[in-house]
Amino acid sequence: MRAKKGIVLKKTEKTLNVVVHSYKLDPKYQKRYRATKKFLVHNPENLYTVGDTVRFHETRPISKRKCWVVEKITN
Secondary structure: OOEEEEEEEEEEOOEEEEEEEEEEEOOOOOOEEEEEEEEEEEOOOOOOOOOOEEEEEEOOOOOOOEEEEEEEEEO
């Protein structure tokens, strides 16, 4: 099971828009840069709000773009 950790950007009913930052290395210049990716995460109980750091894992497809479900809030 793959799990990721990110920050909640936007909240709608039963869905969170979560941003995950990672660092990658440029192959030519060997410089690190920050890559950002957004995920739609299922939030069935509507417990989390904007600014929370949450941990989420992959699950079956819930809708066209939503195949992640929130696990818990982290610090």
